[in-house]
Amino acid sequence: MNKLQALLENNPVVLADGAMGTMLFEAGLQFGDPPEVWNMSHPDQVRAIHRGYLESGSLINLTNTFGGSRFRLSMHNLQAKAPDLNRTAAVILRAEVEAAGTGALVAGDIGPSGEIMAPLGTLEYADAVDGFAEQAAALVAGGVDVIWIETMSALEEIGAAFEGVRRASADIPVITTMTFDTRGRTMMGVTPEQAYKFLAGLGAAAVGGNCGNGPNELLAVVQRMRAVASPDAVLVAKSNAGMPKLVHGKAVYECPPSEMADYSREVRAAGARIIGGCCGSTPAHLKAMAEALAA
Amino acid sequence: MSDELDYSNIETPELIQQIHDDLYDGLVAEVTAAVNELLSRKLTPYDVLTRALVGGMDIVGVDFRDGILFVPEVLMAAKAMKAGMVILRPLLAETGAPQIGTMVIGTVKGDIHDIGKNLVAMMMEGAGFKVVNLGINNDADKFINAIKEHQPDIIGMSALLTTTMPYMDVIIKTLKEQGLRDKLIVLVGGAPLNAAFAEEIEADAYCRDAAVAVETAKKLIAIRRGNM
Ligand code: B1M
Numbered sequence: 214m215n216k217l218q219a220l221l222e223n224n225p226v227v228l229a230d231g232a233m234g235t236m237l238f239e240a241g242l243q244f245g246d247p248p249e250v251w252n253m254s255h256p257d258q259v260r261a262i263h264r265g266y267l268e269s270g271s272l273i274n275l276t277n278t279f280g281g282s283r284f285r286l287s288m289h290n291l292q293a294k295a296p297d298l299n300r301t302a303a304v305i306l307r308a309e310v311e312a313a314g315t316g317a318l319v320a321g322d323i324g325p326s327g328e329i330m331a332p333l334g335t336l337e338y339a340d341a342v343d344g345f346a347e348q349a350a351a352l353v354a355g356g357v358d359v360i361w362i363e364t365m366s367a368l369e370e371i372g373a374a375f376e377g378v379r380r381a382s383a384d385i386p387v388i389t390t391m392t393f394d395t396r397g398r399t400m401m402g403v404t405p406e407q408a409y410k411f412l413a414g415l416g417a418a419a420v421g422g423n424c425g426n427g428p429n430e431l432l433a434v435v436q437r438m439r440a441v442a443s444p445d446a447v448l449v450a451k452s453n454a455g456m457p458k459l460v461h462g463k464a465v466y467e468c469p470p471s472e473m474a475d476y477s478r479e480v481r482a483a484g485a486r487i488i489g490g491c492c493g494s495t496p497a498h499l500k501a502m503a504e505a506l507a508a
Numbered sequence: 509m510s511d512e513l514d515y516s517n518i519e520t521p522e523l524i525q526q527i528h529d530d531l532y533d534g535l536v537a538e539v540t541a542a543v544n545e546l547l548s549r550k551l552t553p554y555d556v557l558t559r560a561l562v563g564g565m566d567i568v569g570v571d572f573r574d575g576i577l578f579v580p581e582v583l584m585a586a587k588a589m590k591a592g593m594v595i596l597r598p599l600l601a602e603t604g605a606p607q608i609g610t611m612v613i614g615t616v617k618g619d620i621h622d623i624g625k626n627l628v629a630m631m632m633e634g635a636g637f638k639v640v641n642l643g644i645n646n647d648a649d650k651f652i653n654a655i656k657e658h659q660p661d662i663i664g665m666s667a668l669l670t671t672t673m674p675y676m677d678v679i680i681k682t683l684k685e686q687g688l689r690d691k692l693i694v695l696v697g698g699a700p701l702n703a704a705f706a707e708e709i710e711a712d713a714y715c716r717d718a719a720v721a722v723e724t725a726k727k728l729i730a731i732r733r734g735n736m
Contacts, residue, residue: 244671245618245645288620288645327620333583395578402578457670459705464671 216318216358217386217418220272221447226481226506229273229320229451229489230266231499235466237262237277247289249281252302263306265496267313270503273388273487274310275322275361276302276352283344284326284336296351303355320361320388321352323374330369338373345377353382361388363423363451366399368411375415386418388487390449393434394425405437413446421449424491427468428452428476432483439484447487450480454493466493470501477502513541520549524560527592531564532571534584536591543592553599557634561592562719565627569717579623586627593630600634607638609729612654613664614642616675621668621698624718628664628697631718632725637662648682655688661732662725665711667698677709693728697721 220227237248240258251259259277266274281299283292291298303321310317323345328336349360360378365371371389378387389412391399398404405422412420420442422434431452438448455467468476477488488506490498515523523542530538539561546556568585571577611632615625622644629641640658642650651663667673676696683689696706697715706714712728715721 238671244675245647329579329583333580396575398578400579402580459670459674462674462677464674 215384215386217388220316220318221486224272225486227272227487228270228499228503228506229449229487230263230271230275231269231490231494231496232453232492233259233262233275233277233322234279235464235492236265236495238464247280247286247291249278249286249298249302250289250291250294252277252298252305256301256305259302260305260309262496263309264313266499267309267315267317269496269499270315271489271499272315272317273320273359273361273489274306274317275320275363276306276355276357278302278322278348278352279324279363280327282323282326282348284328284341285324288327295347296354299348299351300355303352303357307356318358319356320359321349321355321357323348323352323360323362323378324364325366325370330367330373336370338369341370341373342377342380345374346380347377349378349381353385357385359386359388359418361390363390363392365389365391366403367401368403368407371412372415375412375417387416388419388449389415389417390421390423390451392424393422393430397430397433397437405434406441409438409442409446413442419447419449419487421451421485421487423449423451423489424453426453427455428472428479432476432479435480435483435485442484448485449487450476450485451487451489451491452476452480452494453491454495454498457493468493468498470495470498473498474501474505477505481506513538515542515545518545520546520551524563527560528564528567531561531585531588532568532581534581534588536588539588540591540595543595547595547599553596553603556592557596557600561589561596562631562634565589565631566719582623586623586630589630593634597633600636608636608726609661610638610640610658611662611664611725612640612642612651612658612660613666614646614651614654615644615666615668616672616679617645617647618675619667619669619672620644621666624668624698625664625666628666628715628718628721631722632664635722635726637725648679651679652682652686652688655683655692660692661729662693662695664695664697664715664721666696668700670700673698673701673705676711680709680711693725693732695721695724695728 283295457464694711696711703714
């Protein structure tokens with residue numbers, strides 16, 4: 214039994230962490246600058262965010278590597294740093310998880326390339342697999358327990374990421390979530406049902422949705438996946454805290470902790486077993502969710 | 509193969525309708541053939557552009573907004589439109605009105621969305637503007653350098669994220685600091701923006717879509733040049 218299976222065996226519902234990116238902006242990261250660089254330039258701030266989520270009761274924590282693929286880093290001419298930034302991120306999070314001593318897992322975060330796959334766009338499948346394999350290998354070398362592929366919108370791309378992970382490790386458990394933010398589908402038009410079937414078919418350990426337009430829409434995603442999923446399938450919900458609104462030039466997310474607490478109970482009732490937050494959520498949101506799920 | 513597509517028996521209004529359908533379906537060869545056929549019937553390049561291509565893309569835009577089409581279909585349609593533009597561009601330059609003006613357009617720092625911005629660039633070009641497309645993720649320096657190099661009449665900024673739109677304010681402030689703001693027409697666009705935001709950051713106008721961008725650009729240039 215791998216660590217993820219053991220965690221799920223011992224907990225009917227597992228809390229995953231909240232946002233990293235929006236927390237880093239709070240801490241002073243400038244918009245448009247790559248968050249992954251902070252793993253090396255500002256490790257204390259990254260550690261403090263991990264610690265906040267661990268103290269709130271999160272049992273699956275994601276490395277600060279959402280944009281850590283060579284594709285995203287090349288926007289800043291940092292593609293050569295991809296292995297270092299990913300490995301360091303894993304090491305930093307591992308240290309915090311060990312210090313917390315709660316048995317939480319370290320999940321290596323892989324986000325989208327930001328490109329569109331050929332033939333519609335320019336990213337060739339084989340190149341995508343190579344880039345994701347490089348990122349996954351560095352995360353595995355840094356000691357992650359699972360890989361979490363997130364915020365994907367195209368099946369071809371998440372398929373390439375999955376294949377890249379498998380090239381780096383034959384057996385590491387892989388959690389996969391897509392973002393259903395466009396009328397119940399992903400940006401590229403993928404429905405929750407299609408996503409579930411495709412990802413379960415690849416052999417993902419857990420499947421679900423993350424980010425999006427807020428908790429209500431993610432609840433519908435879980436319901437729709439539940440309706441087509443096998444009974445023992447592990448479904449995931451990692452919602453953002455609503456949509457950002459600009460208030461005096463700053464992005465403010467609309468859901469307070471109490472609403473995220475309600476959401477966590479609702480998605481649990483709908484059949485999600487791994488529940489967390491995304492953009493705009495903070496350790497305070499996670500704490501409210503942990504309390505709601507414990508009650 | 510486009511040679512095998514024979515549109516010579518189809519009446520012009522139906523053929524324009526056919527282009528709308530072929531654009532909708534993203535059929536590059538068909539759009540290419542039909543554009544050539546219309547040109548052979550002595551329609552002006554400008555008419556082919558506006559009635560056939562722009563008309564067709566408008567339908568695609570509406571269905572995208574209504575959730576009937578998704579991004580893959582929009583990209584396919586844009587590819588077909590581009591194929592038509594390849595034929596029309598040199599002809600527009602030859603036959604068309606003199607160049608109306610120059611626009612520098614780009615997506616702002618932190619933002620990699622470019623589908624809508626590229627459509628705007630294409631439509632502006634079709635309407636007779638020289639367009640310098642800076643691509644994605646442009647900081648203030650990149651805009652300033654391009655302005656110094658190309659001396660545009662207009663700069664266009666695109667942002668699709670709530671978190672990147674405030675950067676437009678940074679760019680406009682930089683333009684002011686460098687004494688460039690008053691020489692330029694500043695247009696902004698992107699789904700999360702609105703007119704109030706454009707006013708707040710002191711842009712000249714917010715453009716809801718590509719057609720509005722073209723209209724607004726023409727109007728503001730005419731006003732500047734005292735033609736209105
Ligand atoms: C003169 O100057 C002008 C004038 C007019 C101008 C102008 C400039 N610019 C635009 N206009 C206007 O004219 C154009 C033509 O009529 C129009 O352009 P539009 O761009 O509005 O319209 C286009 C024709 C079609 N529309 C689009 O192309 C955007 C479509 C959606 C689906 C979209 C896409 C395709 C993508 N995305 Co993204 N994406 C979404 C969009 C959701 C949606 N359904 O709208 C949106 C914009 N994305 C969003 C998000 C969150 C993200 N995306 C991201 C990534 C991507 C892809 C790479 C997958 C892809 C972009 C590919 C590319 N090469 O552009 C990420 C950000 C990456 C980054 N740093 O930029 C990411 C952050 C997701 C993530 N967590 O990774 C959301 C933004 C939410 C917000 N308000 O902040 C979003 C609304 C989806 C959602 N519902 O949540 C007008 O706005």
